[in-house]
Amino acid sequence: MKKNLFYAQSGGVTAVINATAGAVITEAKKFPKQINKVYAGRNGILGALNEELIDTSKESKAFIESLQFRPGGVFGSCRYKLKSIEENLGEYQRLIEVFKAHDIGYFLYNGGNDSADTAFKVSQISQKMDYPLTCIAIPKTVDNDLAVTDSCPGFGSVAKYVATSVQEASLDVQSMRESSTKVFIMEVMGRHAGWIAASGALARQNKNDAPHIILLPELMFDQKKFLDTVKHTVAKLGFCVVVASEGIRNKKGKFIAESDTRDAFGHAQLGGVAPFLANLVSSKLNLKNHWAVADYLQRSARHLASDTDLQHAQAVGKFAVRYAMQGMNGVMPVIKRLQDNPYRWSIASAPLSKIANVEKKLPKSFISKDGFNITSKGMTYLRPLIRGEAKCVYVNGLPKLLEPKLVLAKKQLT
Amino acid sequence: MKKNLFYAQSGGVTAVINATAGAVITEAKKFPKQINKVYAGRNGILGALNEELIDTSKESKAFIESLQFRPGGVFGSCRYKLKSIEENLGEYQRLIEVFKAHDIGYFLYNGGNDSADTAFKVSQISQKMDYPLTCIAIPKTVDNDLAVTDSCPGFGSVAKYVATSVQEASLDVQSMRESSTKVFIMEVMGRHAGWIAASGALARQNKNDAPHIILLPELMFDQKKFLDTVKHTVAKLGFCVVVASEGIRNKKGKFIAESDTRDAFGHAQLGGVAPFLANLVSSKLNLKNHWAVADYLQRSARHLASDTDLQHAQAVGKFAVRYAMQGMNGVMPVIKRLQDNPYRWSIASAPLSKIANVEKKLPKSFISKDGFNITSKGMTYLRPLIRGEAKCVYVNGLPKLLEPKLVLAKKQLT
Numbered sequence: 001m002k003k004n005l006f007y008a009q010s011g012g013v014t015a016v017i018n019a020t021a022g023a024v025i026t027e028a029k030k031f032p033k034q035i036n037k038v039y040a041g042r043n044g045i046l047g048a049l050n051e052e053l054i055d056t057s058k059e060s061k062a063f064i065e066s067l068q069f070r071p072g073g074v075f076g077s078c079r080y081k082l083k084s085i086e087e088n089l090g091e092y093q094r095l096i097e098v099f100k101a102h103d104i105g106y107f108l109y110n111g112g113n114d115s116a117d118t119a120f121k122v123s124q125i126s127q128k129m130d131y132p133l134t135c136i137a138i139p140k141t142v143d144n145d146l147a148v149t150d151s152c153p154g155f156g157s158v159a160k161y162v163a164t165s166v167q168e169a170s171l172d173v174q175s176m177r178e179s180s181t182k183v184f185i186m187e188v189m190g191r192h193a194g195w196i197a198a199s200g201a202l203a204r205q206n207k208n209d210a211p212h213i214i215l216l217p218e219l220m221f222d223q224k225k226f227l228d229t230v231k232h233t234v235a236k237l238g239f240c241v242v243v244a245s246e247g248i249r250n251k252k253g254k255f256i257a258e259s260d261t262r263d264a265f266g267h268a269q270l271g272g273v274a275p276f277l278a279n280l281v282s283s284k285l286n287l288k289n290h291w292a293v294a295d296y297l298q299r300s301a302r303h304l305a306s307d308t309d310l311q312h313a314q315a316v317g318k319f320a321v322r323y324a325m326q327g328m329n330g331v332m333p334v335i336k337r338l339q340d341n342p343y344r345w346s347i348a349s350a351p352l353s354k355i356a357n358v359e360k361k362l363p364k365s366f367i368s369k370d371g372f373n374i375t376s377k378g379m380t381y382l383r384p385l386i387r388g389e390a391k392c393v394y395v396n397g398l399p400k401l402l403e404p405k406l407v408l409a410k411k412q413l414t
Numbered sequence: 415m416k417k418n419l420f421y422a423q424s425g426g427v428t429a430v431i432n433a434t435a436g437a438v439i440t441e442a443k444k445f446p447k448q449i450n451k452v453y454a455g456r457n458g459i460l461g462a463l464n465e466e467l468i469d470t471s472k473e474s475k476a477f478i479e480s481l482q483f484r485p486g487g488v489f490g491s492c493r494y495k496l497k498s499i500e501e502n503l504g505e506y507q508r509l510i511e512v513f514k515a516h517d518i519g520y521f522l523y524n525g526g527n528d529s530a531d532t533a534f535k536v537s538q539i540s541q542k543m544d545y546p547l548t549c550i551a552i553p554k555t556v557d558n559d560l561a562v563t564d565s566c567p568g569f570g571s572v573a574k575y576v577a578t579s580v581q582e583a584s585l586d587v588q589s590m591r592e593s594s595t596k597v598f599i600m601e602v603m604g605r606h607a608g609w610i611a612a613s614g615a616l617a618r619q620n621k622n623d624a625p626h627i628i629l630l631p632e633l634m635f636d637q638k639k640f641l642d643t644v645k646h647t648v649a650k651l652g653f654c655v656v657v658a659s660e661g662i663r664n665k666k667g668k669f670i671a672e673s674d675t676r677d678a679f680g681h682a683q684l685g686g687v688a689p690f691l692a693n694l695v696s697s698k699l700n701l702k703n704h705w706a707v708a709d710y711l712q713r714s715a716r717h718l719a720s721d722t723d724l725q726h727a728q729a730v731g732k733f734a735v736r737y738a739m740q741g742m743n744g745v746m747p748v749i750k751r752l753q754d755n756p757y758r759w760s761i762a763s764a765p766l767s768k769i770a771n772v773e774k775k776l777p778k779s780f781i782s783k784d785g786f787n788i789t790s791k792g793m794t795y796l797r798p799l800i801r802g803e804a805k806c807v808y809v810n811g812l813p814k815l816l817e818p819k820l821v822l823a824k825k826q827l828t
Contacts, residue, residue: 072586076591167812168486169709170486174486206817300583300585301579383810
């Protein structure tokens with residue numbers, strides 16, 4: 001019996017999450033006997049709760065193909081975590097009600113571990129409510145912190161952006177070290193797991209290359225050791241490049257970026273980790289410095305996306321549809337690494353119960369003894385993920401964008 | 415009579431200044447009867463003063479060719495402005511002495527208006543000291559603030575980086591606006607002239623596209639008008655993207671980034687313009703926001719260089735050598751715009767006296783009435799400069815770098 005498919009994006013978007021959406025829509029067309037329409041949630045799961053379902057069949061073929069080139073989440077995403085079934089049964093009932101009204105038989109939820117949890121819960125409650133629904137979670141997170149999967153779509157592209165930016169900015173700083181900036185600090189995302197910060201290490205090709213210090217959220221920030229290492233590096237090489245995770249914490253476990261610290265002038269300082277560290281370097285070492293905070297630039301840099309990452313993102317979308325067609329329920333297509341070099345991978349299915357709400361941090365074996373660097377084991381893991389330059393189409397010097405129609409399905413409920 | 419050529423990079427480096435260096439070295443080889451060796455100053459003009467001359471003939475052909483792909487200044491640059499001849503004649507005498515010791519007949523100085531001034535002074539003093547020296551300045555500055563030339567090599571690539579980054583990050587913010595970030599602020603370079611901030615406008619393709627507000631250093635920062643516009647834009651579109659020059663000032667003429675402002679908690683705030691504005695938006699409008707400071711990333715992003723810019727950078731290098739061969743002295747090869755669309759340009763020579771120490775700000779006719787936007791006249795100027803994607807070579811997912819030898823010429827002086 002033909003059913004409609006509901007796809008939603010969840011949480012922070014990435015450079016390649018739309019590629020996953022494109023793969024879902026394209027793959028669904030291959031099963032015309034089972035799948036009628038593909039609806040996308042307007043602003044993610046909120047679209048289901050508000051009965052705002054974007055009818056993707058109204059989009060042109062060219063637009064669907066162009067999704068692979070478009071960063072951000074074209075149907076809208078959201079930060080909205082459904083409460084537990086005990087706490088808010090009504091919300092789950094509403095979801096099922098909307099799905100029922102629009103004849104949804106397949107629910108594909110594209111996000112991180114929260115979304116895996118939601119998809120898991122919805123699959124359970126739909127059984128209890130006797131509404132047959134196939135629930136598949138599709139991995140996506142720049143943080144690379146999902147369990148079971150070898151890596152997460154979205155991460156490889158951020159890693160490539162960070163490594164390239166560190167390489168480029170370091171060449172700049174190195175040029176100017178004699179009479180200008182000695183220390184450059186780049187703040188990157190990854191509040192709880194240091195995968196993105198670690199990827200900065202990929203910029204290093206020779207021993208003394210930047211980055212010289214990587215600050216990971218997995219370790220306590222040791223101010224003295226940090227300053228000593230900056231000082232030593234500048235003395236030795238004339239400059240020092242630091243990659244810092246936004247999530248580094250002091251010994252009380254408080255985020256550095258939120259800590260109330262006074263600078264040399266007795267002023268309290270708020271804001272990011274990079275300006276905090278820059279201020280330390282200025283006031284304690286009196287070294288000229290610059291800092292950058294890439295923020296959303298890093299996770300939306302489709303122009304520099306990793307082709308490996310793009311392929312992962314498309315494959316998990318495709319397999320999510322296939323798994324649904326095979327009647328699998330409560331699973332996620334995950335990336336399985338078969339070989340490091342040359343890199344080989346495949347897609348496998350994993351039960352959502354193993355993924356929901358689990359956070360995968362950087363393993364200890366990936367972190368060097370001094371805590372400021374990545375081991376060769378870690379580098380072996382990271383290297384293949386940034387390989388390949390995903391094709392990008394430009395018009396008039398800018399990435400080309402096609403405009404979506406975003407037509408909503410007619411509301412059935414009041 | 416064969417003479418050596420001395421080339422030096424000056425001031426902040428760019429994504430394409432090495433392309434100029436490569437063009438100088440390559441063009442010089444075409445005049446074997448006039449030019450013997452091309453020396454590059456180690457760390458710019460400091461290399462001349464310290465008698466540290468890099469012998470570029472020791473570099474491989476492949477390395478010289480690869481200069482077009484390498485950001486930063488490979489021979490080193492510096493922030494060092496020679497004083498006036500009256501104040502420090504000794505320094506100019508030292509320069510001439512080093513040039514004499516190494517048989518330098520041509521001095522090519524690659525920088526901004528300070529460097530044009532230095533090249534001009536050196537050309538004058540060499541005549542007075544009866545040491546024949548041909549002095550040519552070569553334009554370079556991401557700030558695009560040189561007089562006479564239509565645009566400055568280095569600017570087009572920053573403009574392309576800023577426009578692309580604004581486009582990409584805006585798609586991200588737009589996706590999340592329903593439940594997350596409403597306001598995104600990107601701080602860009604350009605302390606005194608708003609060319610780089612203005613280039614953010616290139617990201618806009620349709621009327622309501624980002625960026626919604628551009629803050630230029632040419633205009634006083636009006637906090638109330640800014641906040642009103644942010645509020646209005648969020649009410650209308652659900653989100654607001656701001657591009658802010660690092661050089662915006664308050665009504666006292668003080669840089670915002672250096673101003674001593676208190677946040678909602680009474681804490682003084684230091685640091686960049688973006689965190690300052692973000693704090694305003696949080697405390698006055700209570701809107702969730704994110705901010706980015708691209709800093710050196712923007713001027714070293716060779717991976718996203720404008721091909722137009724790269725061609726400009728190579729052409730000015732080539733013509734600098736040709737002008738020197740033609741016996742021209744105290745001039746700069748400048749870019750002349752022949753036509754906007756399709757863009758056509760050529761190289762012309764301009765006397766350094768017209769360029770030295772002049773700063774070209776964004777003309778009033780390029781700024782919209784409300785001060786937050788760029789006029790169509792401004793857009794017509796900017797558009798061609800970001801066109802074309804300069805080729806980039808990758809290896810293992812990262813821009814490929816060849817290592818220079820950087821062999822110094824034997825010192826002749828003590």
